[in-house]
Amino acid sequence: MTIDFELSEGSKLAQAHYHEVALQHMRPVSRKYDLAEHQLPTEWVDYWWNEGRFAFQDKMAPTDGFVTICLQAEELCWGDAGLYLRMPTPALGGSAVSAAGTAEQRKQFMSAFREEGGHPIWGAMAITEPQAGSDAAAIETTADFDAETEEWILNGTKIFCTAGEGASTADGGFIVVWATIDKSAGRGGIKSFVVMANTEGMELIGCEKKLGIRASDTATLRFDNCRVPKENLLGSAEVRKKDPSKTGDKGFKGAMATFDASRPIVAAMATGVGRAALDFLKEELERQGVEIRYDAPPRELTAIERDVIEMEAELQAARLLTWRAAWMMNAGKRNNLEASMAKAKAGLAVTKITQKTVQILGPVGYSKKLLVEKWMRDAKINDIYEGTQQINQLIVARRILDYPSAMLR
Amino acid sequence: MIDFEPGEEQALIIETVHAFAENEIRPVCREADEAGEPPASVVEAAHELGLVANSLPEAHGGGGERSAITGVLIAEELAWGDMAIALAVLSPGLLGYPVADFGSDSLQSEILPGLMGDSFVPGSLAMVEPRFDFDVLRPQTTAKKDGSEFLLDGVKCQVPWLEGLRHVVVIAADDEGLAAFVLPCGIEGLSTEAELKMGLIGLPTVELTLSSVRVDASARLSASDADIRRMIDRGRIALAAAGVGTARASFEVSRDYAKERETFGQPIATRQAIAFKLADMAIEIDGARLLVWEAAAALDRGEDAARLARLAYDQTMRVALTVTDGAVQVYGGHGYIREYLPELHLRNVAGFASFETLTLL
Secondary structure, eight states, rough: OOOOOOOHHHHHHHHHHHHHHHHIHHHHHHHHEEEEEEEEOHHHHHHHIIIIIIHHTTTOOOTTTHOOOOOHHHHHHHOOHHHHTTTSSOHHHHHHHHHHOOOOHHHHGGGGGGGSOOOOEEEEEEOBBTTBBSOGGGGEEEEOOOTTTTTEEEEEEEEEEEEHHHHHSSTOEEEEEEEEEEEGGGGGEEEEEETTTTTTTEEEEEEEESOTTTSSSSSEEEEEEEEEEEEGGEEEOOOOOOOOOGGGSHHHHHHHHHHHHHHHHHHHHHHHHHHHHHHHHHHHHHHHOOOOTTTSSSGOOOHHHHHHHHHHHHHHHHHHHHHHHHHHHHHTOHHHHHHHHHHHHHHHHHHHHHHHHHHHTHHHHHSTTTSSHHHHHHHHHHGGGSOOOOHOOOOOHHHHHHGGGGGGO | OOOOSOOHHHHHHHHHHHHIIIIIIIHHHHHHHHHTTTOHHHHHHHHHHHGGGGGGGGTTTTOOOOOOHHHHHHHHHHHHHHHHHHHHHHHHHEEEEEEEEHHHHHHHHHHHHHHSSSSSSOOOOOOOOOOTOOOSSSSSSEEEETTTEEEEEEEEEEEEOOOOOOOEEEEEEEEEEEEEEEEEOOOTTTEEEEOOOOTTTTTEEEEEEEEEEEEEEEGBOOOHHHHHHHHHHHHHHHHHHHHHHHHHHOOOOOHHHHHHHTTEEGGGGHHHHHHHHHHHHHHHHHHHHHHHHHHHHHHTOOOOOOOHHHHHHHHHHHHHHHHHHHHHHHHHGGGGGGGGHHHHHHHHHTHHHSSSSSSSS
């Protein structure tokens, strides 16, 4: 154990492998599915389902654990962030099952994603509602227990569910749905439920038209007396009236713990988009004969050189904060603070980097002939989903000030 | 394999140096700033910790454990106490490291044991020149070969000049590019004028004028142009670490103040305008630190760290300025008063654009 920034052999192999995947399978169809919003990107989905998900398994050199997963996310989002979100994987639904589910539940819901053959399936998580986004405890979707059939009955509407179209309609996939079993209990009453694709009572209303990540199916789902077996509840059914973060309750806390695992990945995804823009910018400048002089005195640097050097520093700071948060998961350390730091930094850094790239490249950056304008649109979501910049600032602030949520809202 | 945890020995060093910074440095930082020099007792006490000696060669009585990573950990902790005192305490390295790396055997024997004796002996390095367009890679200070001697001419500034200084390393341009010379402070033609500056007042510095200073060729270190570039990288990374330490100190005091100070019946830390500013400080400080660590790790692996040093230094410059200014703002009117630390922190980091090699690894 000592400070070390050298990636393990397995990480380097993963990086190289997923970079090739991004180059060969994502970049060529990147613009196509940005234009063909809501159309299933079959080339990519079929590749991933039939080959991609197995392709790296025989290269089992020692890796850096979650850091390696972040490297995969960075490379693939360097390829295309929208397509990454459309990958047939358990995605956030899987993170929720891993974080809050039992071993049996993990096996029950996740094994289909490892089986060969069949058709592509997706996992997803549905939290946000029309009136409740950042304030996840204010959700109104209800879950009532029917003691006779031992089923939970879900009622409500979910929006902004990433991969929600695939996960709700392709048999074998599932959506983890947040709902309250006792509105009077606030956060303590919130639980998450696994709803299998095509369960009766779950209806796909449609997909959002968005600024960016247009290849990603961002679904609205209605739950109308949607029944799921009691085994599909993640965590316990017990309602804690006190602050659940101070108890052993796996319900809300378990659901929130999903974010500690997912935020570093989102930060890595952000880094990938930012790097796509920065890599391209540097290549383009090189083609135009503009050299970035890292050793020149600051007052001799051109505005473009200064911008590029600052963008590189910002991107690398975001990447290292991300790796730290991921590394803490390997070490079994609580990474709630560090995950939010990484997410806040990366979301904002790449928003600015991609915008600056468009500005520097002028009409070239603005044109759809290249992907630069797309990367700017794709980047922005990283400062919003999985906790907005402000929610992550709030989390960091509470932690550094040692304030409970009641002290700082 | 990626790892962000200091090793056992490093953790112990951090703990020791932090305790020293907290108990010995922080309590006298204001005193040093007002007096224009560090209290002698602090530099002596720091000398006893052997922080620089531990990194100097064993052959001359040092610990032989030079590590850039350990160096940046130490610099951050010391500068958390006070940046001026930290740079004073680490100043023997400004002389010791270049001599250890590029000095002849006889020069090493002449200089290094003195830096590791019973009492503190400072070192110094003259790099920066007093011009707005100074380029660290193209100094106007020149060294002209004259037979077996060199003639040095030029003006340097921001040269640490602590009580008891015996030798200074001067960077000049000669026929081969950048070159470094070790000069005795009393050599003929060398004159100094004490500098008054906005911050880092606790680290006395001088403007150093070299008028036809004649030295024997043996005073020239064997460092090549490339070696001196790497020396500059080491300086930037070390200084960035100190900047992180000062920013962290500023963040901590303003965080604590925000929890005590009330407006409209509530601590100001409960307001998002303050709380989010503090959150951003914490995030940026951690990000800058990791850039510093990464650059130091590259040095320890013997890699070219020029780009990483640049990124770490520039980022720290931005972060340290934003954080210390933010700390003054959190304190409000009190932040402007010299009784509180943020104004000292702000002054200390405001010169980062020109510091370059005020400390080395």
